[in-house]
Amino acid sequence: MEKVVKFIDCYIETETCNLKCHYCYIALRNKFKNHIIELQRSPKEIQSALSKERMGGICLINLCAGGETLLGETILPVVKALLEEGHYVMVVTNGTMTKRFDEIITWDKALLSHLFIKFSFHYLEMIRLNMMDTFIGNVKKIAQSGCSYTVEVTPNDELIPHIDEVKKVCVDNFGAPCHVTIARDDRTGGIELLSEHSLPEFYDIWSTFDSKLLDFKYSIFKKKRTEFCHAGMWSYWVDLNTGEYKQCYTGDTLGNIYENCDEKLVECPVGTKCGLAHCYNGHAFLTLGDIPGVDTVTYAETRNRLEGTDNEWLRPEMKAAMSCKLYETNYDGEVFTSYNKERKVAYLDYYHVIKNKYHMEDEKQNVFIIGTPDHGNMGDQAIWYATQKLLKNYFPAANVVDVDMSDFETDIEGIAHLIQKQDILILQGGGNFGNYYMDDEMIRRSVISQFRNNRIIMFPQTVYFSEDAEGKEELERSVCIYNKNKNLVLIARDAESFKILKENFINEIYMLPDVVLSLNAVDVKKKRKGALICLRSDKESVMNQQDVENVEGFLKERFSEIKYTDTQMDDYCKENREQLLKQKIEEFQSAELVITDRLHGMIFSVITGTPCITFDNFNAKVKNVYLYLKDNCNVKLVCDFKKFTEAYEQLCGKISNSYDEKYIIQQFTEILDKVCIKTVENDTKDIYQKSIDEMLGYWGLRHYQKVLDSEELRKSKQSLEQHVSFLEENLQISKDWNENLQKQNEERMKELEEYKNWVENLQKQNEERMKDTEVYKDWVNNLQKQIEERVKELEEYKDWVNNLQKQIEDMKG
Numbered sequence: 001m002e003k004v005v006k007f008i009d010c011y012i013e014t015e016t017c018n019l020k021c022h023y024c025y026i027a028l029r030n031k032f033k034n035h036i037i038e039l040q041r042s043p044k045e046i047q048s049a050l051s052k053e054r055m056g057g058i059c060l061i062n063l064c065a066g067g068e069t070l071l072g073e074t075i076l077p078v079v080k081a082l083l084e085e086g087h088y089v090m091v092v093t094n095g096t097m098t099k100r101f102d103e104i105i106t107w108d109k110a111l112l113s114h115l116f117i118k119f120s121f122h123y124l125e126m127i128r129l130n131m132m133d134t135f136i137g138n139v140k141k142i143a144q145s146g147c148s149y150t151v152e153v154t155p156n157d158e159l160i161p162h163i164d165e166v167k168k169v170c171v172d173n174f175g176a177p178c179h180v181t182i183a184r185d186d187r188t189g190g191i192e193l194l195s196e197h198s199l200p201e202f203y204d205i206w207s208t209f210d211s212k213l214l215d216f217k218y219s220i221f222k223k224k225r226t227e228f229c230h231a232g233m234w235s236y237w238v239d240l241n242t243g244e245y246k247q248c249y250t251g252d253t254l255g256n257i258y259e260n261c262d263e264k265l266v267e268c269p270v271g272t273k274c275g276l277a278h279c280y281n282g283h284a285f286l287t288l289g290d291i292p293g294v295d296t297v298t299y300a301e302t303r304n305r306l307e308g309t310d311n312e313w314l315r316p317e318m319k320a321a322m323s324c325k326l327y328e329t330n331y332d333g334e335v336f337t338s339y340n341k342e343r344k345v346a347y348l349d350y351y352h353v354i355k356n357k358y359h360m361e362d363e364k365q366n367v368f369i370i371g372t373p374d375h376g377n378m379g380d381q382a383i384w385y386a387t388q389k390l391l392k393n394y395f396p397a398a399n400v401v402d403v404d405m406s407d408f409e410t411d412i413e414g415i416a417h418l419i420q421k422q423d424i425l426i427l428q429g430g431g432n433f434g435n436y437y438m439d440d441e442m443i444r445r446s447v448i449s450q451f452r453n454n455r456i457i458m459f460p461q462t463v464y465f466s467e468d469a470e471g472k473e474e475l476e477r478s479v480c481i482y483n484k485n486k487n488l489v490l491i492a493r494d495a496e497s498f499k500i501l502k503e504n505f506i507n508e509i510y511m512l513p514d515v516v517l518s519l520n521a522v523d524v525k526k527k528r529k530g531a532l533i534c535l536r537s538d539k540e541s542v543m544n545q546q547d548v549e550n551v552e553g554f555l556k557e558r559f560s561e562i563k564y565t566d567t568q569m570d571d572y573c574k575e576n577r578e579q580l581l582k583q584k585i586e587e588f589q590s591a592e593l594v595i596t597d598r599l600h601g602m603i604f605s606v607i608t609g610t611p612c613i614t615f616d617n618f619n620a621k622v623k624n625v626y627l628y629l630k631d632n633c634n635v636k637l638v639c640d641f642k643k644f645t646e647a648y649e650q651l652c653g654k655i656s657n658s659y660d661e662k663y664i665i666q667q668f669t670e671i672l673d674k675v676c677i678k679t680v681e682n683d684t685k686d687i688y689q690k691s692i693d694e695m696l697g698y699w700g701l702r703h704y705q706k707v708l709d710s711e712e713l714r715k716s717k718q719s720l721e722q723h724v725s726f727l728e729e730n731l732q733i734s735k736d737w738n739e740n741l742q743k744q745n746e747e748r749m750k751e752l753e754e755y756k757n758w759v760e761n762l763q764k765q766n767e768e769r770m771k772d773t774e775v776y777k778d779w780v781n782n783l784q785k786q787i788e789e790r791v792k793e794l795e796e797y798k799d800w801v802n803n804l805q806k807q808i809e810d811m812k813g
Contacts, residue, residue, distance in 0.1 A: 379600030
């Protein structure tokens with residue numbers, strides 16, 4: 001028998017039902033609708049999206065709706081199409097759709113041998129609606145057809161008085177008690193038990209059914225999974241209505257199954273980053289082997305009854321499929337005997353993840369675009385898009401993929417391990433070659449140091465190192481690293497950058513324009529209206545505010561509409577980058593005139609045929625690229641408002657309905673021809689190279705091996721929490737002492753003020769007494785002496801108070 005390679009859990013948005021069970025997780029979340037939502041995709045489309053070839057083999061596919069799965073008319077044709085593809089299919093139902101079961105039993109026996117029906121037994125609803133005979137009849141019908149099945153009850157507190165009745169119905173009609181699951185409360189973030197009883201009490205009540213399903217779910221309920229999970233690689237959650245597929249219920253969205261059906265699905269495992277409070281459906285994901293090393297029963301054991309008899313609930317083929325372990329069908333099973341003990345297994349798993357993530361195949365050439373942006377700068381995204389489009393046309397048989405900046409740290413070591421001699425690395429072009437964008441420069445240095453025996457091509461870059469000590473030091477470092485790689489090709493984006501490269505680097509050096517100019521986005525049908533202002537607000541801007549205000553005022557007098565935009569977008573994510581880029585280019589297509597100081601604001605204007613007046617930026621990259629474009633009558637470079645008005649008069653109304661990108665593409669093609677025809681030189685690694693390799697090896701594996709250290713991290717976290725608690729207690733004590741000291745100080749200051757008043761009053765009396773006699777004068781002199789002594793004491797007391805106040809302020813700091 002061909003083994004199962006993947007488990008696909010398919011959700012169907014039929015969020016309505018002919019039953020009203022109070023414990024239903026859909027009802028609890030108020031998601032029921034009053035109409036049936038049919039699948040919009042044809043059975044053929046779904047069959048193609050989940051084909052054996054695309055999946056890499058036979059899959060176990062579960063179909064479950066938000067309500068009753070078999071209510072819709074479109075479900076059974078899909079089930080049949082998936083069975084005809086060779087998959088094993090499971091359908092969850094409440095067992096009341098007699099018409100559907102009558103159709104199922106007419107199917108070919110070979111198809112039925114791959115079909116499994118999970119009957120959810122809602123006992124109280126069957127009694128209320130007088131549908132018990134219907135339910136029993138449909139289960140028996142399926143049992144006699146050669147199809148596999150199970151009967152499962154969702155335990156709830158209201159059903160407890162009827163436990164014996166439920167068991168009797170099942171034993172009398174199906175030969176054994178039904179299986180028991182655990183009801184969950186999806187309204188709670190922790191996905192709690194839906195019962196007034198504690199979990200142990202709940203288990204004691206329902207364990208009388210002797211269900212291995214209940215036993216296993218009880219053993220894992222509320223236990224957070226921290227092991228390395230392969231959901232997203234060996235299993236997926238799929239929305240059959242929209243086509244969205246994810247790693248798991250809360251995992252990352254990986255793509256859409258209905259797109260690019262000739263390509264395999266993206267494989268990106270959850271790893272140790274499970275977002276669920278606990279694996280509440282671990283009876284499927286865990287028993288099927290998404291986490292190697294976790295000892296479980298088989299999935300078949302949680303579904304079967306009457307094993308070894310003629311009336312066994314699972315037929316032989318389905319039983320074998322449900323007994324598969326995904327780690328055994330995807331890897332050699334012996335590898336995982338010490339999964340959580342041997343570090344080498346983490347390496348093996350890591351390399352497999354990288355190979356699948358980047359669609360790497362033996363003997364097929366790979367072209368990696370390294371350092372693509374992981375942010376919303378549409379200029380950089382346009383460079384990525386134009387680069388991959390140009391390379392796919394130039395290398396039609398190759399696998400062209402990109403490694404973005406966020407994935408570089410974790411993935412580069414795996415790529416280095418798997419890379420083949422014929423593979424090529426393309427360093428993302430742009431304007432970040434220098435010491436102003438060190439993240440990008442460090443990625444280039446790492447690749448150039450690591451990959452000494454592969455062709456590396458840096459796509460057109462603007463080069464800019466500052467003139468200070470830091471800039472000169474970083475230039476020396478880059479020169480030292482770059483010049484050691486004999487297979488490195490550097491391409492400058494402008495004449496000034498070309499000059500810098502030639503003066504400092506010994507690599508093969510060329511000059512080409514910005515790769516985005518290889519795109520043509522002229523749309524003659526697009527209606528144009530108003531002016532579009534696209535100005536920087538970052539460190540690269542050199543425009544003064546007065547010029548900006550003058551430009552705005554000038555345009556308001558001449559255009560009915562002025563729009564503001566930027567090539568930086570905040571709502572970026574990798575899945576929508578092409579859509580965001582398309583939206584941004586449409587803004588330029590819709591403008592009569594563009595005013596910008598962004599390089600790609602100027603380039604977007606060129607490729608859309610839009611008149612553009614551009615200001616320079618701080619490192620002159622706009623000006624340097626403009627020199628290549630200056631013969632294009634639709635673009636004018638200006639330095640101030642006066643020049644702006646002159647440029648406006650020259651450009652007014654000169655919209656271009658054509659743009660010739662073929663010349664640009666031809667230039668790139670000629671350079672690639674020169675570079676790719678040359679033989680790649682073998683290079684030996686020096687001590688410096690070895691240190692780089694070790695550093696990158698650490699980067700690449702630290703993410704995938706975190707599971708090995710999770711227990712130590714947990715203990716460290718617990719110790720840190722205790723230390724924080726201790727500090728908080730001491731902080732409160734210090735705070736109370738400080739407040740008390742402040743109170744004492746305020747009281748002392750009040751006493752000091754009263755004493756000063758007493759002295760002043762005494763002084764006044766003294767002045768009056770001095771008018772009397774000489775005797776009184778002597779007395780006064782004596783009293784004056786006393787006063788001076790008191791004043792001296794007062795000054796000492798003031799010094800003490802000031803010193804105390806300083807201590808208080810120091811304690812507050």
